[in-house]
Amino acid sequence: MLVTTHVLSGAVIGAFAPDVETALARGFVSHFALDAIPHWGTEPDQLLRVAVPDGLIGLVAIAAVARAAAPARRVAVLGGVFGACLPDVDKPAELFFGRSPFPQWFDRFHAGIQHEREHRWRREVATAAGMAVLAAVVLRTRR
Ligand SMILES: [Zn+2]
Known part of the structure; x- marks a missing residue:
């Protein structure tokens, strides 16, 4: 699942x-629920072409949800975002440091729940867009 979707779902949860x-605990658990939904994926050598823009969009989304959240809820919203994104820290860690920060059993579980296919990119984008709308509505109304 795109990290942008995890950012936005974590914000809603928070x-x-x-x-x-x-918020952090629920966001963390939500990561695996979303990853277990069949979603887009591709070969590792092609993945960076999407992962880098997705990471940058995810950073912009973090700034946007932090700004949109009511001040009294901002820390919980960001806690939800942190928990929801934490399991995917293995990707940049493996890219930059050559290893995951998590134990092998955790990485095996995380990889084992993925049901990725290249033809699901429309579903992936629609899920992210839908989550953006949901986050905008929730953050605007949950004051
Ligand atoms: Zn994941």
């Missing part, structure tokens, strides 16, 4: 969480 710890 907006409904009673505190930052709960």
Whole structure:
């Protein structure tokens, strides 16, 4: 799943969480629920062509949800984002440092729940767009 989708879903989860710890935990669990949904994916050598723009869009999305969140909810929203994105830290860590920061059993579980196919890119983009709309509505109304 695109990290941008995890950013936006984490923001929604954080907006409904009673505190930052709960937001972080729920965001973390949500990562695996979203990754278990059949989604887009491609060969590792092609993946960077999407992962880099996705990472940059994800950073912009973090800034946008932080700005859109009510001040009283901002830390929980960002906690949800952090938890939702944390499991994918293995990708840049492997690229830059040659290894995942997580134990092997965790990486095996994370890889094992992925059901990726190249033809699902429209679904992937639609999911991200839908999550952006949901996040915009939730952050605007959950004050
Ligand atoms: Zn993942």
